[in-house]
Amino acid sequence: xxxxxxxxxxxxxxxxxxxxxxxWIDGEKIPATGGALVVANHISEVDPLIVAHxxxxxxxxxxxxxxxxxxxxxxLGFFLRSAGQIPVERATKNAxxxxxxxxxxxxxxxxxxxxxxxxxxxxxxLWPMVGKSGAARIALETGAPVVPLGQWGAQALLAPxxxxxxxxxxxxxxxxxxxxxxxxxxxxxxxxxxxxEATARIMAAVTSLVxxxxxxxxxPERFNPRTAGVKEFGNPHKDGRKGRHQ
Numbered sequence: 001x002x003x004x005x006x007x008x009x010x011x012x013x014x015x016x017x018x019x020x021x022x023x024w025i026d027g028e029k030i031p032a033t034g035g036a037l038v039v040a041n042h043i044s045e046v047d048p049l050i051v052a053h054x055x056x057x058x059x060x061x062x063x064x065x066x067x068x069x070x071x072x073x074x075x076l077g078f079f080l081r082s083a084g085q086i087p088v089e090r091a092t093k094n095a096x097x098x099x100x101x102x103x104x105x106x107x108x109x110x111x112x113x114x115x116x117x118x119x120x121x122x123x124x125x126l127w128p129m130v131g132k133s134g135a136a137r138i139a140l141e142t143g144a145p146v147v148p149l150g151q152w153g154a155q156a157l158l159a160p161x162x163x164x165x166x167x168x169x170x171x172x173x174x175x176x177x178x179x180x181x182x183x184x185x186x187x188x189x190x191x192x193x194x195x196x197e198a199t200a201r202i203m204a205a206v207t208s209l210v211x212x213x214x215x216x217x218x219x220p221e222r223f224n225p226r227t228a229g230v231k232e233f234g235n236p237h238k239d240g241r242k243g244r245h246q
Contacts, residue, residue, distance in 0.1 A: 005061065007079075008052075016053055019157060019167045025176040025213075027058045031145055035106035038062070039135050039181075040149040041128045041206050042115040046165065047154035051113055054149075054175050060111040065098055065134065099137065106142045114138070116202050120160050122230045123223035128207045130224045136183075136198035143187045145180040146202060150209025161235040174213040181205045 030038060040051050048064060055062040064085045086101045106112055118132040139146045153173040158165040181201050186194045207218050225232045 009056075012049060013053065013056075016049060019165075019170055020050065020153075021170050021172045022053075023172060023174040024054050024057075025174070027054055027175075027177050029177040029179060030055060030058045030060060030111070030147055032059055033109070035109050035142060035144040036060075036111050037106065037135055037139055037144055037146045038111065038113045038149055038177075039116050039146055039202055039206055040113065040151060041210050042117050042120050043126050043151065044154035044158045044160060045120070046158040047151060048113070050154055050173055051149065051151070051175070054177075055111060055113065062113045063105055063110050064113050065102060065115075099134065102134075102138050103141050106138060106144045112138070116199065116206065119233055121223070122225045122228070122232075122236055123219075125219075126155060126160075127218045128203060128210055128222060130222045131199045131203040133195045133199050135202055136195045137190060139181075139183055139202075140186055140188065140190050140194060140198055146183060147180055148178040148202065148205035148209055149175060150178070150206055150211075150213050151175045152210065152213045161237065176209045176213050178205055178209050 030036070038051070038055060040047075048066075052062045052064075066085045066087060086098050086105070102112055102114075114135040116131040116135040117129050118134070121127065121129045123129045135146065138144070151174065153171055156166065157171040157173075181198075183198050183201065186198050203222065207222070211218050225236075230236045
């Protein structure tokens with residue numbers, strides 16, 4: 001497990017227990033052994049810790065594809081690498097190295113957590129937006145099961161791009177794990193068409209779970225930052241406009 005995970009369990013897990021209430025559904029669907037991908041919607045900077053919590057409590061050590069900027073801090077970068085996390089330089093040719101590392105990790109039997117949206121959702125109401133191809137490409141290359149996870153509640157603890165968390169009262173976090181996404185007919189086919197179809201199936205599975213935990217219906221068309229003229233990475237409201245994230 002290593003010192004980094006030991007430190008996380010001693011420091012971070014008690015903080016999560018103190019500030020959150022957990023409603024976890026079907027966590028046993030996370031594969032107990034073997035290489036696997038857990039794909040989740042991304043609604044708060046804090047939700048990677050909470051997703052790690054549910055994965056850990058169901059017997060796996062989660063590995064993340066994390067944005068490379070986090071590794072630039074000397075201590076944080078050392079901690080993340082020691083915990084087995086994989087830096088990704090998003091939207092650059094260097095992202096290929098992260099893909100190779102992710103494939104190697106899954107083939108070595110690790111449980112990899114991937115946010116298929118690639119960043120915090122830009123959807124005004126925090127629904128899953130259009131997906132990137134990374135999770136699909138890893139799945140088609142390895143044949144590993146892709147387990148969808150839909151979550152809601154982390155945004156109440158820390159709103160997207162907020163400076164301060166809202167720690168009390170304790171926030172209810174709901175997470176539901178689904179059955180593996182059926183990609184059997186596409187496995188081994190890494191053509192653009194296959195990757196596009198696999199990405200669509202992954203996002204559909206995640207969105208369906210988010211609908212269940214929210215008790216609402218998602219918009220018929222997923223939000224696309226490119227067509228909406230919204231920055232894909234970084235704080236999209238840094239120009240001073242107030243977003244509608246709640």
